[in-house]
Amino acid sequence: MIPYLVAVLACCIAGAMGGYILARPQEALERRGLAGGDGALTGLAAARGFGAMLLMAHAGAAGMLGYYPSVGAAMALALALLWAGAAIGRLASHILDGQGDSASVQTLLVEAMMGLCLSLPFWAARQIAFTGPTVTV
Numbered sequence: 001m002i003p004y005l006v007a008v009l010a011c012c013i014a015g016a017m018g019g020y021i022l023a024r025p026q027e028a029l030e031r032r033g034l035a036g037g038d039g040a041l042t043g044l045a046a047a048r049g050f051g052a053m054l055l056m057a058h059a060g061a062a063g064m065l066g067y068y069p070s071v072g073a074a075m076a077l078a079l080a081l082l083w084a085g086a087a088i089g090r091l092a093s094h095i096l097d098g099q100g101d102s103a104s105v106q107t108l109l110v111e112a113m114m115g116l117c118l119s120l121p122f123w124a125a126r127q128i129a130f131t132g133p134t135v136t137v
Contacts, residue, residue, distance in 0.1 A: 003120035004065050007076045010117035011062035014079075018054025021047055065121060073121035080122075084115035 021028040025047035029035035035043070061079055065072030090108045093099050 003124035004069060004072075006117050007072075007121045008062045008065055010114055011058040011065070011076070011079075014114060015055050015058040015062070018051045018056075018058065021051030022055060023051075025051065061118075069121065070125060073125045076118045076120075077122040080115045080118035083111050083118060087111035087115060 025044045026035060028051070029043060029047055057079060061072055061075040063072075064075050087108055090104065090111060094104070094108070
């Protein structure tokens with residue numbers, strides 16, 4: 001039960017982040033140092049699209065975790081892989097590009113924790129037993 005609650009909480013946090021980006025794309029881009037001075041509408045549209053994607057994907061996963069937990073666990077695992085991929089990419093950037101500002105390190109930790117929290121329902125539903133493969137006869 002606790003892994004599902006943790007994953008739903010992670011979905012709520014990510015959904016809130018998506019809602020923030022959707023509502024205030026210029027401010028969100030400026031916070032990450034990505035806003036251009038020309039006020040390009042293409043960047044705002046991309047940011048709003050990303051925010052809506054975060055909001056809808058995590059809202060759907062949270063809803064399915066409550067309504068049909070096995071499907072929700074699979075959806076949450078897919079989102080966990082996305083967050084973990086973002087963390088791996090950011091870590092590679094730290095190592096290869098020498099980028100290491102405090103905001104980027106904090107974001108790396110958030111991405112890793114989101115990946116971990118969203119993967120919990122999948123692993124809890126599997127109740128991993130390390131006895132090896134089984135065959136039903």
